[in-house]
Amino acid sequence: MNQDLELQSPIPxxxxxxxxxxxxxxxxYEPLCFFAERYVRDADQAEDIIAxxxxxxxxxxxxxxxxxxxxAYLYRAAANACYTHAKSLENxxxxxxxxxxxxxxxxxxxxxxxxKAGIWAEIYRAIDKLPSQCAQVIKMSxxxxxxxxxxxxxxxxxxxxxxxxxxxxLSILRGTVSKDAxxxxxxxxxxxx
Numbered sequence: 204m205n206q207d208l209e210l211q212s213p214i215p216x217x218x219x220x221x222x223x224x225x226x227x228x229x230x231x232y233e234p235l236c237f238f239a240e241r242y243v244r245d246a247d248q249a250e251d252i253i254a255x256x257x258x259x260x261x262x263x264x265x266x267x268x269x270x271x272x273x274x275a276y277l278y279r280a281a282a283n284a285c286y287t288h289a290k291s292l293e294n295x296x297x298x299x300x301x302x303x304x305x306x307x308x309x310x311x312x313x314x315x316x317x318x319k320a321g322i323w324a325e326i327y328r329a330i331d332k333l334p335s336q337c338a339q340v341i342k343m344s345x346x347x348x349x350x351x352x353x354x355x356x357x358x359x360x361x362x363x364x365x366x367x368x369x370x371x372x373l374s375i376l377r378g379t380v381s382k383d384a385x386x387x388x389x390x391x392x393x394x395x396x
Contacts (some may be wrong), residue, residue, distance in 0.1 A: 213359050219264030234324035235281050241316045242285035252284045322384045329380045337372035
């Protein structure tokens with residue numbers, strides 16, 4: 204997570220204030236959706252869970268002492284909401300399927316998922332700052348897991364142009380995101396193949 208972004212909110216953080224709430228929502232919505240998706244294994248359900256979480260926060264108008272307190276609360280509340288969602292499923296097999304993450308016990312840890320969500324947030328913010336064509340190609344390639352020919356067809360551009368945008372985008376990302384985030388993105392892409 205970019206510490207500068209987190210610390211821009213005044214202390215204490217009042218989620219009853221529309222501007223502060225909007226700022227917190229914009230900062231944490233995508234990372235929390237990614238975090239929740241690791242538990243429920245469905246992007247739409249994860250978005251619904253996080254939307255519900257922010258709706259409850261807005262209604263409660265909760266105040267937090269500092270950014271770390273808020274961040275810890277958000278991730279713990281998201282995990283609890285995922286657990287509640289799983290409990291509402293009809294049978295134990297469905298719950299196990301929703302919580303199984305490649306049968307890797309380390310992968311299933313709360314802290315590990317929180318770190319991944321933070322890395323993805325950094326990557327998403329950096330992608331959003333890329334030139335529009337580069338950003339679109341990078342998102343389609345790494346987020347939507349489309350192959351170069353599929354991207355070329357969808358965008359109506361040549362395969363070489365897709366490769367050029369991807370190369371340019373990755374070159375820019377390499378200089379803007381942390382080394383760990385960049386390697387995480389490359390490893391993620393490699394494992395999807």
